[in-house]
Amino acid sequence: MLAGGAGERFWPRSRRQLPKPFLEVVDGKSLLEATLERARRITAPDRIWIVCGREHAAALRRHAGLPASRVLVEPMRRNTAMAVGWAAARLSAIDPDAVLVTLAADHRVPDAAAFARACLRGAAAAEKAGVLVTLGIRPTRPDTGYGYIQLGPVAGPGFPGLHRVRRFVEKPDLGRARRFLRQGGFLWNAGIFIWTARAILEEIEACAPDVAAALAPLRAAKRGMPPPRVLAAAYRKAPSKAIDVAVMEKSRRVWTLPVSLGWSDVGTWASLACELGLAAGGNVGLGNPALFEESEGNLVWSEKRLIALFGVEGLVVVDAGDALLVARLSRSGDLRRLVEALRARGREDLT
Amino acid sequence: MLAGGAGERFWPRSRRQLPKPFLEVVDGKSLLEATLERARRITAPDRIWIVCGREHAAALRRHAGLPASRVLVEPMRRNTAMAVGWAAARLSAIDPDAVLVTLAADHRVPDAAAFARACLRGAAAAEKAGVLVTLGIRPTRPDTGYGYIQLGPVAGPGFPGLHRVRRFVEKPDLGRARRFLRQGGFLWNAGIFIWTARAILEEIEACAPDVAAALAPLRAAKRGMPPPRVLAAAYRKAPSKAIDVAVMEKSRRVWTLPVSLGWSDVGTWASLACELGLAAGGNVGLGNPALFEESEGNLVWSEKRLIALFGVEGLVVVDAGDALLVARLSRSGDLRRLVEALRARGREDLT
Numbered sequence: 021m022l023a024g025g026a027g028e029r030f031w032p033r034s035r036r037q038l039p040k041p042f043l044e045v046v047d048g049k050s051l052l053e054a055t056l057e058r059a060r061r062i063t064a065p066d067r068i069w070i071v072c073g074r075e076h077a078a079a080l081r082r083h084a085g086l087p088a089s090r091v092l093v094e095p096m097r098r099n100t101a102m103a104v105g106w107a108a109a110r111l112s113a114i115d116p117d118a119v120l121v122t123l124a125a126d127h128r129v130p131d132a133a134a135f136a137r138a139c140l141r142g143a144a145a146a147e148k149a150g151v152l153v154t155l156g157i158r159p160t161r162p163d164t165g166y167g168y169i170q171l172g173p174v175a176g177p178g179f180p181g182l183h184r185v186r187r188f189v190e191k192p193d194l195g196r197a198r199r200f201l202r203q204g205g206f207l208w209n210a211g212i213f214i215w216t217a218r219a220i221l222e223e224i225e226a227c228a229p230d231v232a233a234a235l236a237p238l239r240a241a242k243r244g245m246p247p248p249r250v251l252a253a254a255y256r257k258a259p260s261k262a263i264d265v266a267v268m269e270k271s272r273r274v275w276t277l278p279v280s281l282g283w284s285d286v287g288t289w290a291s292l293a294c295e296l297g298l299a300a301g302g303n304v305g306l307g308n309p310a311l312f313e314e315s316e317g318n319l320v321w322s323e324k325r326l327i328a329l330f331g332v333e334g335l336v337v338v339d340a341g342d343a344l345l346v347a348r349l350s351r352s353g354d355l356r357r358l359v360e361a362l363r364a365r366g367r368e369d370l371t
Numbered sequence: 372m373l374a375g376g377a378g379e380r381f382w383p384r385s386r387r388q389l390p391k392p393f394l395e396v397v398d399g400k401s402l403l404e405a406t407l408e409r410a411r412r413i414t415a416p417d418r419i420w421i422v423c424g425r426e427h428a429a430a431l432r433r434h435a436g437l438p439a440s441r442v443l444v445e446p447m448r449r450n451t452a453m454a455v456g457w458a459a460a461r462l463s464a465i466d467p468d469a470v471l472v473t474l475a476a477d478h479r480v481p482d483a484a485a486f487a488r489a490c491l492r493g494a495a496a497a498e499k500a501g502v503l504v505t506l507g508i509r510p511t512r513p514d515t516g517y518g519y520i521q522l523g524p525v526a527g528p529g530f531p532g533l534h535r536v537r538r539f540v541e542k543p544d545l546g547r548a549r550r551f552l553r554q555g556g557f558l559w560n561a562g563i564f565i566w567t568a569r570a571i572l573e574e575i576e577a578c579a580p581d582v583a584a585a586l587a588p589l590r591a592a593k594r595g596m597p598p599p600r601v602l603a604a605a606y607r608k609a610p611s612k613a614i615d616v617a618v619m620e621k622s623r624r625v626w627t628l629p630v631s632l633g634w635s636d637v638g639t640w641a642s643l644a645c646e647l648g649l650a651a652g653g654n655v656g657l658g659n660p661a662l663f664e665e666s667e668g669n670l671v672w673s674e675k676r677l678i679a680l681f682g683v684e685g686l687v688v689v690d691a692g693d694a695l696l697v698a699r700l701s702r703s704g705d706l707r708r709l710v711e712a713l714r715a716r717g718r719e720d721l722t
Contacts, residue, residue, distance in 0.1 A: 032679070311716065313709045314702070326694045326721060328383070330709040331702030335683065339695065343677045344688075346697055351665070351682030358664045358681040365662065370677060 021055060022103055023072040023080055023125035024094075028359040028371070029288050029352065032340035033321065036371060039076060041125040042083070045292055045306065051126045056084055058129060061136035062121055062143075066090075069111070070125070071103045089245070095252045101231045101266040102258045104213065105224055109239040112217035119143045120220070122213040128295055130282045138279045142214040145179045145275065152223060153182070153214040154268065156207030156276040157283045162197035165287055165353065167209040167264065169276050185274045188264060207278050209264070210285070223273060228266040234258035289336040289352035293319040303329070310337075319349060343370045372406060373454055374423040374431055374476035375445075379710040379722070380639050380703070383691035384672065387722060390427060392476040393434065396643055396657065402477045407435055409480060412487035413472055413494075417441075420462070421476070422454045440596070446603045452582045452617040453609045455564070456575055460590040463568035470494045471571070473564040479646055481633045489630045493565040496530045496626065503574060504533070504565040505619065507558030507627040508634045513548035516638055516704070518560040518615070520627050536625045539615060558629050560615070561636070574624060579617040585609035640687040640703035644670040654680070661688075670700060694721045 023041050027034030034040050041052035059068045071092045072080050081091050092106055104122055111118045121139050129135045142153040156169045172184035188209060192200065200206035213220075221239075225232045234257045238246050246254070259266075268274055284295050296304045298319060303312040306321035315329040322339040329337070336352055338345045347355065359371050374392050378385030385391050392403035410419045422443040423431050432442050443457055455473055462469045472490050480486045493504040507520045523535030539560060543551065551557035564571075572590075576583045585608045589597050597605070610617075619625055635646050647655045649670060654663040657672035666680040673690040680688065687703055689696045698706065710722050 311709070311713060311718075313712045322695070325690075325692065326718065328694060328696050328709055328713065330696065330698035330706060332686065332697055332699050335697065337695075337697050339676075341676065343679060344673070344690065344695070345679050345681065346683055346686065346688050347679075347681035348683050355681060358662070358679055361664045362662060362679065367662075367677065 021059060021068065021070045021084075021123050021125045022100065023052065023070055023076065024097065024100075024103065028356045030292075031355055031359050031362075031371065032343040032345050033338055036075065038079075039126075040286070042079065043126075045286070046128060046295065050083070051128060051286065052080070052083055054129075054132075055123055055125045055127065058132045058135055059121075059123060061132055062139045069107060071107050073097060092245075095248070095255045097260070098234075098255055098258045099260045100211075100263040101224070101228060101261040102234065102255065104220065104263050105231055105235045106238055108215075108217045108220045108224075109235050112221060112239070113242045116216070116218045117147070118217045119147050120213075120215060120217060122211070124211055124285065126286060127210070127212075128282075128284045128286050134279075134281055135283075138277060138281065139212070139214060141181065142277045145175070145182050145277070146214045146216055146219065149175070149179065149275070150216065150219045151175075151273045151275045152219060152268065152271055153275050153277055154185070155210050155212040155214075155281075156183075156278045157210050158278055158280045159201055159206065159208050162194060162201050163208065164191055164194050164197050165291065166285070167191055168197075168200055169207045169209045171205045171207065171276065171278065175275050179275075182275050182277050185268075185276050188269045207276060208283070210283055211264070213263070213268075219273065220267070223267050223271045227270040228259075228261065230259045231261060231266055287353070289319060289338070289347070289355070290349045293336065293349055317349070372410060372419065372421045372435075372474050372476045373451065374403065374421055374427065375448065375451075375454065379707045381643075382706055382710050382713075382722065383694040383696050384689055387426065389430075390477075391637070393430065394477075396637070397479060397646065401434070402479060402637065403431070403434055405480075405483075406474055406476045406478065409483045409486055410472075410474060412483055413490045420458060422458050424448060443596075446599070446606050448611070449585075449606055449609045450611045451562075451614040452575070452579060452612040453585065453606065455571065455614050456582055456586045457589055459566075459568045459571045459575075460586050461596075463572060463590065464593045467567070467569045468498070469568045470498050471564075471566060471568060473562070475562055475636065477637060478561070478563075479633075479635045479637050485630075485632055486634075489628060489632065490563070490565060492532065493628045496526070496533050496628070497565045497567055497570065500526070500530065500626070501567065501570045502526075502624045502626045503570060503619065503622055504626050504628055505536070506561050506563040506565075506632075507534075507629045508561050509629055509631045510552055510557065510559050513545060513552050514559065515542055515545055515548050516642065517636070518542055519548075519551055520558045520560045522556045522558065522627065522629065526626050530626075533626050533628050536619075536627050539620045558627060559634070561634055562615070564614070564619075570624065571618070574618050574622045578621040579610075579612065581610045582612060582617055638704070640670060640689070640698070640706070641700045644687065644700055668700070 027039030044050045069090045077093045146153045168189040170186040172186040175182035234254050298304045303318045307323045310320040311328040313330045316333045319336045320327050334349050336349045378390030395401045420441045428444045497504045519540040521537040523537040526533035585605050649655045654669045658674045661671040662679040664681045667684045670687045671678050685700050687700045
């Protein structure tokens with residue numbers, strides 16, 4: 021499980037000290053808890069590992085109930101290539117043929133059983149063919165917040181449902197996303213990767229030698245945690261690259277498993293509103309019931325005080341006790357700018 | 372001073388128990404305090420009287436520092452004809468030729484000195500000619516929230532500046548209001564009346580015999596307060612009429628004194644925003660500084676928590692501790708509907 025992220029896009033609920041995985045947004049559970057439940061359907065509890073930043077390590081250990089030995093604490097942020105690389109290095113020391121399923125700690129997948137079945141099917145293929153498998157979510161709308169995968173030919177008779185990947189496409193604009201849907205053969209890239217430790221380390225070596233070089237001293241640590249100084253030196257030296265860019269877009273061993281599955285990366289207040297069923301004409305409330313009067317298409321979240329909306333539409337209103345946000349839902353993807361403005365005004369304490 | 376009103380249009384700041392006169396909206400003062408200051412420029416402190424409802428009597432006495440003998444507590448609401456009628460009856464028992472200046476406790480007039488000069492000029496005319504004088508505010512915009520006065524001929528050589536009234540016009544629509552401004556000779560009816568006790572009682576007798584009949588037992592009480600039972604019986608019997616409709620629109624003794632004066636009845640959040648200088652492109656904050664990011668034309672009021680706006684315009688956001696309002700400013704004239712919805716949902720406690 022990858023549990024990085026700064027949580028700026030869910031301000032004021034998420035903070036530096038309380039990032040998105042801890043948000044109890046759906047069904048009264050945190051996204052982290054729900055992800056752990058999904059993980060437990062895929063593997064034994066003692067085979068769940070977390071990669072996270074220093075500032076959240078203690079809280080994650082506590083909430084996830086994991087021993088320190090299975091929490092890989094990154095000394096600084098270096099994006100996902102280093103995160104999955106270190107995890108692979110660490111697990112490779114235990115078993116080079118171990119199959120890794122990479123889950124983000126802050127996604128939402130309502131059907132955990134179907135999700136587990138897909139992951140296990142992907143794991144079987146990854147183990148048997150030594151390929152990098154990425155789940156491809158069949159798109160239900162022309163979302164411009166996700167990258168896309170274009171399907172290649174079927175993988176072969178031994179691997180029903182699996183396809184080669186023709187190419188990865190960065191987040192498209194709306195016109196392009198619409199064409200993808202019309203044309204068919206495009207999937208959302210959910211960032212859920214399945215591979216053996218051996219395969220991903222080989223491909224990092226082949227596609228991202230700078231990442232591989234940074235990982236070398238970590239691999240030398242064998243079965244234990246590397247000493248803090250070694251770890252810090254490795255991370256300082258490491259490039260900050262996403263695994264998608266560093267490896268997936270370059271490797272020739274990438275397959276995808278298309279699945280029809282409710283899935284969201286819950287990236288913004290708007291996508292959360294969407295997940296919570298905000299349809300045109302309605303409103304969504306979390307926490308204390310809100311009052312919506314002559315108002316439509318709003319998301320309101322308050323734990324204590326009553327929030328009353330009158331004559332407004334398309335807003336997100338979130339009360340976090342010491343701070344309250346009123347924003348246009350459609351602008352929630354840029355919320356980082358607000359958090360930056362807050363810091364510029366000396367209110368780091370609220371971020 | 373008339374201090375009635377339910378304060379629904381300033382929810383959640385104003386409540387049944389804390390109506391609009393108590394709102395500390397401008398210059399850190401309540402509208403009531405500012406009105407008292409204006410009154411003290413017009414007359415001696417011991418000649419200030421308040422007419423109010425039962426539920427606010429104690430708070431008003433405390434805030435205004437008035438003895439109970441100068442607070443006329445109405446046992447039920449019967450609109451302004453009864454309120455000014457009772458005040459006139461009460462003061463007539465002391466001095467039939469007393470000049471009364473009727474001020475609303477919740478208006479805003481930034482230039483208190485100019486206002487006092489106008490009132491004293493009106494008072495001189497009212498005393499000398501025995502007429503009903505109403506201040507007419509020269510309009511600065513085609514406001515549809517105010518009634519208008521059409522100027523008649525000048526009153527005469529002894530009364531410089533004073534005019535007869537051609538007619539009163541109810542709140543016009545925007546087209547009509549624009550025509551009034553273009554045409555000239557129209558004034559805002561501010562509801563600031565100046566007359567002798569004798570003159571208004573005579574005109575109530577002539578124009579509104581039903582009000583006069585209800586007042587009769589109160590006049591019989593002479594210099595003391597009428598016994599509670601007599602008062603209650605009089606009010607039960609009284610019609611609920613505005614003095615404008617009951618007398619001003621009918622009487623032939625009505626004059627107006629046109630004045631160029633900043634004045635507002637601060638009737639809605641939108642007009643408060645206007646008073647606070649909300650111009651296109653800006654935002655207005657009351658209380659704790661708010662953060663406005665890529666947002667324009669909003670009014671925010673919070674005493675404690677930080678309120679941050681992002682990508683929104685034309686909103687009023689008001690935090691009152693136990694309740695928070697987010698509304699479109701242009702809809703704030705209909706806010707009563709929200710308060711009614713709240714009551715319908717059993718949340719009387721918040722209204």
